[in-house]
Amino acid sequence: MAPSVDTPDPPPPPTLTRTPHTLPAPFTNSSLSVLTQGAEALVYRTTFLTPNTPCVLKYRPPKPYRHPTLDKRLTKARLLAEARVLVRVRKEGIKVPAVLGGDWENGWLVLEWVGGSTVRRVLDGWVESVQRRLADAEGGREQVEQPDLEAQVGGEEEILDLMRRIGRAVGKLHGIGVVHGDLTTSNLMLRPTPKANVAEKTGQLLDGDIVLIDFGLASQTTTQQQDEDRAVDLYVLERAFAATHPSAEPLFQEVLKEYGESYNGAKKVLKRLADVRLRGRKRSMLG
């Protein structure tokens, strides 16, 4: 759930097994598959309204350590906040999953299913394909250990276009005063457009819409604090890019370039980003 910025390496996936929770009605007896488990919520894939409507179920189980009154209050506040942000952002024309239903008393929220794959997977696949292509081109020669991806970037119009779409989507979100709070490449989905489905056969996997997901830590700020929060959003995303592959980092420049053009005040945020980079995500507590 929380932004991954302080570890140099991505941590191994948790091997823990949480005591199985009984899901609240109407999901108690449905067959569900767990997608992810954060600190806060369990995310399942299921169907809602009709058996053919795939959806995401986000369930916040009660925390046994919390006072029941406090637990109810928090679950309700957070669930409603997430739903409100999603509805508002969607109304502004930014692509996010639609809210299909929810119950704050029982702590569940049902969201539209977003097809496609995460930008993280797309980037991994792209890095791999470029490496393969380079290795093929090398032919009989000894394989270079670190293929010069940077040199390849110039030629890859599709990947640069993807970066620009990411920059635009994030810029648009920030432009309406919403900060994501956990902007990693895993929380960006690339949803293929019907046209791209055709293109998929021809190998062009990078087309499609950028859909932002997981607004569990999102906030709608309005004041001076905003530039800082926006800059931290970008910083978290930058670190996520760097974690994918060192050579994927130059790609991020394209994201920033497009972001800088996307709304009034974006330039100020980019300046702030330089400060955030210097100190890491944490503000220094001196003075």
Place this chain on the structure above:
Amino acid sequence: MTTVHGKSDRLSIYNFIFAQSDYLIDKTSHGHDLIVPSHTRDPRKLSIPSTAPLNCSTIYTRTPNTTYLPSPKAPMIALGLEGSANKIGIGLVSHPSTSKSPIVLANLRHTYNSPAGTGFLPKDTALHHRAWVVRLIKQCLHQANVKVEDVDVICYTKGPGMGAPLQSVALAARTVSLLWGKPLVGVNHCVGPLAQADTMRIYTDIEMGRSITRASNPVVLYVSGGNTQVIAYSSHRYRIFGETLDIAIGNCIDRFARTLMIPNDPFPGYNVEQLAKKGKNLVDLPYAVKGMDASFSGILAAADLLAKGLDEELPVEKRLKTEEGELVTREDMCFSLQETVYAMLVEITERAMAHVGSSQVLVVGGVGSNERLQQMMGLMARDRGGNVFATDERFCIDNGIMIAHAGLLEYETGITTRLEDSGVTQRFRTDEVYVGWRQ
């Protein structure tokens, strides 16, 4: 930074107490982990003579031993001096050469408690530390049956903490170092310019907790009067994952205790905990978790405001009531504050655990001795298939052992602090220290 050479009258006070202090030591004490009972509530009532019975110049004429490299003899013994807040702790630790798990030879502490409703002021606290430091050092050596010659190194708290108390203890450490000709360890200088300072206190707490509970790379929650941080270790540094955005958790609780005029003896958090055990109504307080960080100042302000409605002199209709119309008590307020702030701590800890993929938590620092916090942390860890480690009150609350232990670890990697660098610093971040002794 303090200067190396303190005022002569101050040094003479030390000399005097060195000469006299046998008469001041609580002779009833025995055993290893003794907490010296508080005899004096007000440091100003301590009788400190203003004239110097000894010539202080004798101190400076002593040549300190300059060959500070650790000798191969075993076991090594370190004297630790801690005084960053209102407690002065002196500890003696021995490291057997084969293993690094420390043996506690003596662990003494004396606390300066200000009257209920007030906090401890730096100058009074410094006065208290100055009055007690020599007595405690002598008692420590006496209890552990360790001769001055057997001590290898003097370790002291360099920071972070309150300036005046830090300075007075650092001065004592320098004095002892010169007097006995022992090397001094206060700072971690191995990170070069970055380590202008160290966060000795924090990582010593963590190091102590680690070796006492034998937990393997857990997520560490460091909660005390001055610090609130969620930390995990990675590549020779303690990384901060989450922390307070304003005041520390202990500070929040202590200040609320002041509002309710709860006594400071033995420490405010303990008294709040005892009251909270009798509370049953949960009063609505703000809940401020932001990602992996938390904020406590707004909660304190809200609790202070609500506490005004507890006043028994107010007409009944103006007093604070629950939704059912029941009058809210002091106990309820303590209960509500604890439930709220500890839930926040557990939540940010859980976030960090989910993030690094750890199932173990280690709670260190003074607030870590709170039973309710330990219980809540236990429930959370159980759900994640792990467990919680906590040290007991002797090691949770500021003590000399943690300083001695960490200083000795540094000393064993060949690090000492030069006299001219032996100043103090009030603000230091945990992640600034290079941890040379851990893989």
